[in-house]
Amino acid sequence: MKQLAGPLKDHIKTSTLCYDLKPMANGNTLITTFNANTQVTENLEAEKIILCAPQFVNDRLLKNFDRNIDYKAFSYSPWLIANITINELPESKGINLCWDNVAYNTPSVGYVNSAQQHLKLSEDKKVITYYLPLCDFEPAIARLAAYSRNYEQWLDIVIPELEIIHPGITKAIENIDFWVWGHGMIAPAKDFIWSENLAKAKTSIDDKIFFAHSDLSGVSIFEEAFHQGINAAKQVLNGRS
Numbered sequence: 001m002k003q004l005a006g007p008l009k010d011h012i013k014t015s016t017l018c019y020d021l022k023p024m025a026n027g028n029t030l031i032t033t034f035n036a037n038t039q040v041t042e043n044l045e046a047e048k049i050i051l052c053a054p055q056f057v058n059d060r061l062l063k064n065f066d067r068n069i070d071y072k073a074f075s076y077s078p079w080l081i082a083n084i085t086i087n088e089l090p091e092s093k094g095i096n097l098c099w100d101n102v103a104y105n106t107p108s109v110g111y112v113n114s115a116q117q118h119l120k121l122s123e124d125k126k127v128i129t130y131y132l133p134l135c136d137f138e139p140a141i142a143r144l145a146a147y148s149r150n151y152e153q154w155l156d157i158v159i160p161e162l163e164i165i166h167p168g169i170t171k172a173i174e175n176i177d178f179w180v181w182g183h184g185m186i187a188p189a190k191d192f193i194w195s196e197n198l199a200k201a202k203t204s205i206d207d208k209i210f211f212a213h214s215d216l217s218g219v220s221i222f223e224e225a226f227h228q229g230i231n232a233a234k235q236v237l238n239g240r241s
């Protein structure tokens with residue numbers, strides 16, 4: 001990430017939320033942003049924009065444009081993430097700790113060893129990042145249920161599963177941080193990927209505002225994010241969608 005950002009650093013504004021886009025009389029677009037650190041609101045004028053926010057954000061950002069898109073057709077699944085600090089990792093069945101660790105017949109998709117890129121061969125503590133898809137109900141219901149759960153209730157869900165994978169792990173846990181991604185991943189629902197609605201959402205606005213988010217592929221993977229980004233960049237360079 002550092003290597004990618006390096007040559008562009010003078011052009012990157014972090015902690016900055018875009019909250020409005022407006023067409024201007026001269027054909028450009030007025031972008032209004034808010035910097036959360038400095039608390040400053042700023043206007044920018046752009047000839048071309050690549051908008052790479054998810055569509056439920058675009059729905060709010062593009063109120064001043066007539067798009068006729070059914071944003072409700074975009075279905076996002078919620079996820080729970082837990083970052084777990086442990087001072088030892090009790091043994092488990094199967095192979096030893098590796099980058100991505102998945103157990104059979106458990107609700108989660110396992111955990112990642114978050115220190116996998118550290119060069120030290122042995123460490124006193126480890127941080128494992130555990131991933132739980134909240135897919136037992138419709139996304140809206142699962143989201144509501146997730147937001148109403150408190151810290152202790154999440155512990156009651158996560159720790160018993162970790163105990164199945166690594167019996168005795170509870171006493172090794174020093175800290176757990178939970179985070180709910182309410183709209184974590186686009187779900188490729190029926191009649192979505194090849195729909196006219198999705199094709200419209202991918203189409204630029206007057207060859208000025210272009211779109212690049214993985215949800216436009218209908219599949220939430222990094223490769224699709226790259227594909228959408230490259231596609232939008234090509235459209236800008238060619239001057240058309």
Ligand SMILES: Cc1cc2nc3c(=O)[nH]c(=O)nc-3n(C[C@H](O)[C@H](O)[C@H](O)COP(=O)(O)OP(=O)(O)OC[C@H]3O[C@@H](n4cnc5c(N)ncnc54)[C@H](O)[C@@H]3O)c2cc1C
Pocket residue numbers: 016017018019052053054057079081131181184185212213214215220221222223225
């Ligand atoms: C729990 C979880 C695990 C995942 N694991 C994997 C995995 O192992 N492999 C994989 O390929 N994919 C994984 N994914 C999917 C992953 O999210 C995507 O592959 C990738 O992040 C999509 O990139 P993106 O650029 O399309 O969108 P995002 O990563 O969603 O980027 C959108 C960006 O827009 C910013 N933004 C939104 N609104 C505004 C605004 N108003 N103003 C300014 N900025 C804004 C957001 O802050 C965000 O940085 C996972 C997703 C989740 C939730």
